[in-house]
Amino acid sequence: MxxxxxxxxxxxxxxxxxxxxxxxxxxxxxxxxxxxxxxxxxxxxxxxxxxxxxxxxxxxxxxxxxxxxxxxxxxxxxxxxxxxxxxxxxxxxxxxxxxxxxxxxxxxxxxxxxxxxxxxxxxxxxxxxxxxxxxxxxxxxxxxxxxxxxxxxxxxxxxxxxxxxxxxxxxxxxxxxxxxxxxxxxxxxxxxxxxxxxxxxxxxxxxxxxxxxxxxxxxxxxxxxxxxxxxxxxxxxxxxGSLNPLVVTPGAAARRTEEIAAGLVASAALGAGQFCVKPGLVLAPAGGTLVEAAARHFAELGPQVLLGDGIRESFETGADEREAIPGVRVVATGQAGGERQVTARLLTGPISALDASELLLEECFGPMTVVLTYDTEDELVQALAATPGNLTATLHSEPEEEKLAARLVTVMRDRAGRLVFDAYPTGVAVGWAQQHGGPYPAxxxxxxxxxxxxxxxxxxxPVVYQNCPAHLLPEALRDDNPWRLPRRVNGAFLLP
Missing domain, CATH: 3.40.605.10 (Aldehyde Dehydrogenase; Chain A, domain 1)
Incomplete structure (x- = not known):
């Protein structure tokens, strides 16, 4: 065809x-x-x-x-x-x-x-x-x-x-x-x-x-x-595929709710939510105002055009399935559009909703994010540990929460290839030190x-040449180092 x-x-x-x-x-x-x-x-x-x-x-x-x-x-x-x-x-x-x-x-x-x-x-x-x-x-x-x-x-x-x-x-x-x-x-x-x-x-x-x-x-x-x-x-x-969990500690929620809400929505909606590092799951403290603040930003999002018919249909199906999970509710939607457009959605629920469906631990490709609220630090750590392998994991915390942050980072490092602090995962800088990969299914x-x-x-x-005659050696392995390469010689690292 x-x-x-x-x-x-x-x-x-x-x-x-x-x-x-x-x-x-x-x-x-x-x-x-x-x-x-x-x-x-x-x-x-x-x-x-x-x-x-x-x-x-x-x-x-x-x-x-x-x-x-x-x-x-x-x-x-x-x-x-x-x-x-x-x-x-x-x-x-x-x-x-x-x-x-x-x-x-x-x-x-x-x-x-x-x-x-x-x-x-x-x-x-x-x-x-x-x-x-x-x-x-x-x-x-x-x-x-x-x-x-x-x-x-x-x-x-x-x-x-x-x-x-x-x-x-x-x-x-x-x-x-x-x-x-x-x-x-x-x-x-x-x-x-x-x-x-x-x-x-x-x-x-x-x-x-x-x-x-x-x-x-x-x-x-x-x-x-x-x-x-x-x-x-x-x-x-x-x-x-990657869920890219974003964690907000109680201290960060108390001091930076508006800032985090604005940054979160901008990151989640970037490219109509079709970035591989979109924060698809947010873990935030119960009783705060982060969900309401994020909802205001979500409501301002215009209708979204997705990459193709199949992706649009999968998004609509996936979003509907998540809305039907017991304990989960739609807290905000973006502006409605035409036949070939979708509406951005913000869902929320208690962290116990994870027990009702594993769908919440799977990526939904498109403009949707789920915020689950926790009551205790143990609940938060357990939920984070339950996430599958990810490209990224993000932490927003405050300096006085050092012990909690250290506990979370230990889990984050086990579940993701790039750890992001007090920022957002979208935007993958191209450089010498970047890591874009993580445990399966990322x-x-x-x-x-x-x-x-x-x-x-x-x-x-790698290939090893053992007792190779000098005239058969590739340039990189010759004694005179014609390519002027950095090399390790008898254990010592030598610059050209």
Whole structure:
């Protein structure tokens, strides 16, 4: 079946794209595999030039990219213009990672009377399959972090375009391929396929050695199981779903109710509640005014356009199911809209409502947040500990609540990959120290990140050269260190 570009606001069919079958995927994989020696031979600085040229090509097409993505996603031109800049910024960050060189993790042990000469480094794992996200048509899609980190590692990439923004995907691909040619590389270092069948074939193809995925729990689990059931199982780096609990202590509620309420609603409603780090569950003290303060802000929210029909239907169903849970009530709704719009909702109830339904511990993708109120610290800690794995966990507390905060942080660290203090989880800074991952179902590989410099390690694997003749050693392992890399030599870390 063809894939259609659909206007998110009107439902109009804009443009048709051909879905790829197994044969097209096989051809793409073979083309990609043939480019592995070229990317390796380019070395870190050559691949850095590739990424910078791709970033320049994206920036040059910002207006066109943002306009098409707005038609397909309704996320708005300001947001999408900024997202293109974020995407080119990610490419440039990985160019810096390549120039710095420590990603190769070079380790040299000299031979002695008890051990041989050992020289260890990271190499590219192979062809990488990337699945675009619905809610980030640039930063987590064709030219996003998965693609940038894989190319930096030296891995050719095949992207499965998301069905909700196929035209945006094609235009992004054109920019990346233009950048590749400008840098002297074949355009096919990045390729694109459309269609569900193509996605399954990509994960199962024997030349694909790792997969990056951002999407739903059912879709991610299906593809994860395909990856692990192969004759040669491969890593599946999936980001699937996150509740992102936000805790408000009694002290914070007493002193900063209005401030927290305003920030909470702004975070929960950002991008129509379609951010992977949206605070979907708030734990607040009973008897306070936080719920009422948040309700006033929710009531001011306009009608929301979601990314597509399926997402809108899932949101409506999920919100209705949560409203029906005993003890839960709707405390505020946003402004009503038209047929293709949804109304933002704020729900509340006692923390005991968790006993009535596990739905409250599952993400509801869209403009809805649930505030559950607790009476005791023990109730709060137990509820927080009951949450599934998350990308983030947030704490608003006061200095005099040091003991309670320390107790909560211990639980938060067990349940999330990024801990946020006296702020809000939306907004994932791209840098050297970022962690975007967490225990399942937030991600399938909680020891890794999909954002930040450390994302490159997903697509590398270590190799040791033992007693290797000097003329066969790669540049990174040679005694004269021609690439001027930071290296660990006989246990001592040495800068070039």
């Amino acid at each position: 063809p894939v259609w570009s659909i206007d998110a606001r009107s439902g109009e069919h804009r443009r048709e794209f051909a879905a790829a079958g197994a044969e097209e995927v096989d051809l793409a994989c073979r083309r990609a595999h043939a480019l592995l020696p070229l990317l390796e031979g380019a070395g870190p600085l050559g691949r850095a030039a590739l990424l910078k040229a791709m970033a320049d090509a994206l920036d040059a097409r910002t207006d066109t990219l943002a306009a098409v993505a707005d038609a397909e996603t309704a996320l708005g031109l300001p947001r999408l213009t900024g997202e293109v800049a974020r995407t080119s910024g990610q490419l440039r960050l990985f160019a810096e990672v390549l120039a710095e060189g420590s990603f190769l993790d070079v380790r040299l042990d000299s031979a002695d009377e008890v051990k041989p000469d050992l020289r260890r480094m990271n190499i590219a794992t192979g062809v990488v399959g990337v699945f675009s996200a619905s809610n980030f048509p640039f930063a987590f899609s064709v030219g996003g972090g998965d693609t940038a980190s894989a190319l930096a590692a030296g891995c050719p990439v095949i992207v499965k375009a998301h069905s909700l923004h196929p035209e945006t995907s094609e235009l992004t691909l054109a920019a990346l391929q233009e950048g590749a040619r400008t840098a002297g590389f074949p355009a096919e270092v990045v390729q694109l396929v459309h269609g569900r069948e193509a996605g399954t074939a990509l994960v199962g193809h024997p030349l694909v050695k790792a997969v990056g995925f951002t999407g739903s729990i059912p879709g991610g689990r299906f593809l994860h199981d395909v990856a692990k059931a192969r004759p040669e199982p491969i890593p599946f780096y999936g980001e699937l 991600t399938t590989e909680p020891s890794t990140t999909s954002v930040g410099a450390a994302a490159i390690f997903r697509f590398l694997r």
